[in-house]
Amino acid sequence: MTEAGFLHAALRSRNLVLGLSLTLVFAAAALVSFLWTPYDVTQLDIPGKLQTPSASHWFGTDHFGRDILSMIMVGAQTSIAVAIVAVGIGMGVGVPLGLAAAVHRGSLMDEVIMRGNDLVFAFPSLLIAIMITAVFGPSALNAIIAIGIFNIPVFARLTRGAALSIWTRDFILSARVSGKGPARISIEHILPNVTNLLIVQGTIQFSLGILAEAALSYVGLGVQPPTPSWGRMLADSQTLISLAPHMALFPGFAILLTVLGLNLAGDGLRDILDPRIRRTGR
């Protein structure tokens, strides 16, 4: 597909436009928060606690008088950073494993890799994430590792599945005839052909990563205070929900909209990038 063709298709997809704009809003909020937030999120103002939304505090203040808008902006940083690194771990480890497994279907390496993946897959991911953080102590790093580990089999499977069908194609045969080894073929010919799929899956996993981070922080096993996190903001608001509903609403919407945005974007990207859908659907 040409670049112009891609742009054209992208703009035509309502899902993609809506999803990407939602995602961009939060990405922008996270980027802006590096340089500026309306208030300092580590600065407590106890007398000014639990204010409802107003001109000076757009989203109100929490039980320590911190500005909720500022906390959501910085919380976006946390969520996005955790999710990016976790998806990065998943891709960085999962894709090479998938490529290696696909070289010889049914080989010992294939079996070992894929059965290992099944093993990780067999556990509910959030439970294992809770176990990891409970054993090694709650921290942002452990949350990232826990979420990352569960992204590995997702990418390994996807890569292997797609790569297997490409290995049977004629151009691969000619590459082999010209003397390229399996590693070189995997990198030079297989990988570029599965990239589309990986991008789509990456978007979906990214939203799941954000959800997982929020869930871990909610139970107190994710990012530790004072670093703001959407999940912990929700947990903090729990007993105050009838007194200060805004404390729960804003972080709740932040999670909802980011995950929705990423899922829509993933769907839209799949419509355009996935060769199977492209050929049959359009």
Added chain:
Amino acid sequence: MKRTLTLTTALALIAGGAWAAKTDVTIGLQLEPPHLDPTSAAAGAIDQVVYSNVFEGLTRFGPDGSVNPGLAESWEISEDGTTYTFKLRSGVKFHDGTDLDAGDVVFSLDRARAEESTNAQKALFAGISGVEAADDTTVKVMLSAPQGNFLFNMAWGDAVIVAPESIENIKTNPIGTGAFTFADWKQGDSITISRNPNYWGDAPALEEATFKFISEPTAAFGAMMAGDIDAFYGYPAPENLAQFEADPRFNVLAGNTEGETILAINNKMEPFDDVKVRKAVSMAIDRQAIIDGAMFGYGTPIGTHFAPHNPDYVDLTANAPFDPAAAKALLAEAGYPDGFSTTLKLPPPSYARRGGEIIAAQLREIGIETEISNLEWAQWLEQAFRGYDYGLTIVSHTEPMDIGIYARPEYYFQYDNADFQTLINDLSVENDPATRSDLLKKAQTIISEDYVNGFLFQLALTSVVDAKLNGIWENAPTQAVDLTGVSWSE
């Protein structure tokens, strides 16, 4: 005609219903007792249910902490203060119909002070050298030395009178002499007690009372709002109290507890082994901000490890006034002009989790960076309490009169001061009330001036009570929900 009659009957019924006051009550409690024998376990949840309701002692606590006659209607103390002669009330029956006599008292006290006794407060009985029944209603208790607080000791839930006939099943079927008999225990849910028709004293206004165990603050809030429970004793979420206060259906009681909430400092760990650093930490803390932010205003600032409602309390909060600039100067003097970083380990209660975030922000102002970790109780006990692996932590010490823990160098904050240890030793053998008071005041001053810990606030006992329910204790002189004086108004 017939219609008017029906109408009047209906009206009479409605009016009648409104006239008769309720005679049952449901009390919410956070913790369920492990069993129901107050004489063999430390769990306060047992006393909350049975103290004075099911079991009674020779003496009993009043709502203000005073010691009043219980099963003993009067007593005489010998000249030298070592023999107490208790005159028991006559006609007192246990719930199983057996009579209370001097033999039961001898049995109870001997059982509590026996070598193999599992009583959680054996120290209460340590001074007793012998107990004997003079006749059916007279008991003589001999002490090895005069003891100023012997009658106080006998009022504890751990010193209630039990009968040898019913001791075997006391944990599941408690038989006492109190105004209520044990009726039913739905494990994991509730315990019901009902009025004792043969009670020796004034019959209680309530016919039946149910203790319902709700540990989750949000569930407690819902149950209270829905009217499923009439009172919640020791309400766990202070943030909801403002709402209850604003609601005319409820009263909020804020009373005293024995819980000193402290920012515990690891006294042996660098840099906290330097008193200047500890002082700086104490002065960086704004106690009122913590009380407002973490406890929503409920709590009394303290300057030492002692309950403010105790007559011997000395207000030492001025030893560590909130002064970040002076704190920063002290840090510089101690060799940390740029501050340092340490760990802040927080157990689950909200005073610790919320208080911890506030303290972290306050310490950051003077350059001390804290790495917060939220721990479950088991992890906290293992890492901080037993492992000494912490810089700072927040705990409420709820035992009464527990200043003696500062004389134990192996205790988790590792404070080792020989002078203080001598002082506590002197205190334990001192009987003269005036000298005891002096020693207690001196002890409070020593730990305050040594800045052993950051002394934050005295935990408040907050209860939410239906506005029509009268007589629930406001303070907690002991762990008890005494229902004998509780009644409904119209």
